[in-house]
Amino acid sequence: MNENHDRHDEVIVIGGGAAGLSAGLTLARARRAVTVIDGGAPRNAPAAGIHGLLANEGIAPAEYLARGRTEVTGYGGRVLAGQVRDALPDGDGFAVTLDDGTVLRSRALLVATGVRDVLPDLPGLAAHWGTSVLHCPYCHGWEVRDRRIGILGTGPLSWMQALMFHQWSDDVVLLAGDADPAPDEVAKLEAVGIEVVRGRVAEVLDDAAGALTGVRLADGTAVEVDALAVHSRIEANVGIIAGLGLPLEENQMGTVVPSDADGSTAVPGVWVAGNLRxxxxxxxxAAADGVLVAARLNLNLTFADADRAVEERRVTA
Incomplete structure (x- = not known):
């Protein structure tokens, strides 16, 4: 096992996405010794661009993160590429072991490992995720505006998703499947011109070039669409930090790590930011949350330093 003795960090940030890098930048600018561990698998990697990001509209995810890493290191922060094997309490701090055996230590942890999207088990669906299979109208609605958009019925929120995407296109169809919207929900959909198709979707259809063209229902009926919107199940990425004992909370969207408004968790010294919460x-x-949580964490360390200084003065007096 490799022991990394070149510095003892004040904060280790696990996760090199928007939240983690923003937190790392904030802490580096606060002159904290901070290391960001980047696993290199951002949730939005399949997307062509990031949208709704002021002054960086449409920037490629890889370019955005590369700029962020440069900014963190420019202020003295450290960014390490690697996978976390485990993270555990260690004395009055924490020890984080990477997959190559390197052990890093810090006073506090800020976890920004994000989430993963669990898609319905439907043949052909995953191949188009992030391109023509979408989940967020604010992220992708403009790119599929005025096209025929199918909403894959997966649960009680699907009819609402259909209403949302109708803002971007007048040609929206809810592929109800097992979602089975209530009569009053169907009435709203039909009143604004959204078609409701019953029957279970069996597969996603492509053309010869691999572009999505529609879906096939279990009864063999083909329904043409240019894009599909689906509610994925969103699960918190906490496997690599299971040793910290962070609790998980189940909600209508999936799982999330509960935290206070400042990002602090039930585990003293462990903070969470971004999609994880x-x-x-x-x-x-997510980037803004990284800044907020890092600032609150920094304040926490500042007060702890002051308390320790008071105690040391009392002991030596």
Whole structure:
């Protein structure tokens, strides 16, 4: 096992996405010794661009993160590429072990490992995720405006998703499947011109070039669409930090790590930011949350330093 002795960090940030890098930047500018561990698998990697990000509208995810890493290191922060094997309490701090055996230590942890999207088990669906299979109208609605958009019925929120996408196109069809919207919900959909198709979707259809063209129902009926919107199940990425004992909370969207408004958790010294605690946060919101949580964490360390100084003065007086 490799022991990394070149510095003892004040904060280790696990996760090199928008929230993690924003937190790392904030802490580096606060002159904290901070290391950001980047696993290199951002949730939005399949997307062509990030949208709704002021002054960086449409920027490629890889370019956005590369700029962020440069900014963190420019202020003295450290960014390490690697996978976390485990993270555990260690004395009055924490020890984080990477997959190559390197052990890093810090006073506090800020976890921004994000979430993963669990898609319905439907043949052909995953191949189009992030391109023509979408989930967020604010992220992708403009790109499929005025086209025929199918809403894959997966649960009680699907009819609402159909209403939302109708803002971007007059040609929206709810592929109800097992979602079975209530009569009053169907009435709203039909009143604004959204078609409701019953029957279970069996597969996603492509043309010879691999472009999505529609879906096939279980009864063999083909329904043409240019894009599909689907509610994925959003699950918190906490496997690699299971040793910290962070609790998980189940909600209508999936799982999330509960935290206080400042990002602190039930485990002293462990803070969370971004999608890990707010599943609906887009890149802009996740980055802002990273700044907020880092600032509160920094304040916490500042007060702890002052308390320690008072105690040391009392002991030596």
């Amino acid at each position: 707010d599943q609906a946060a887009q890149v802009t919101a």
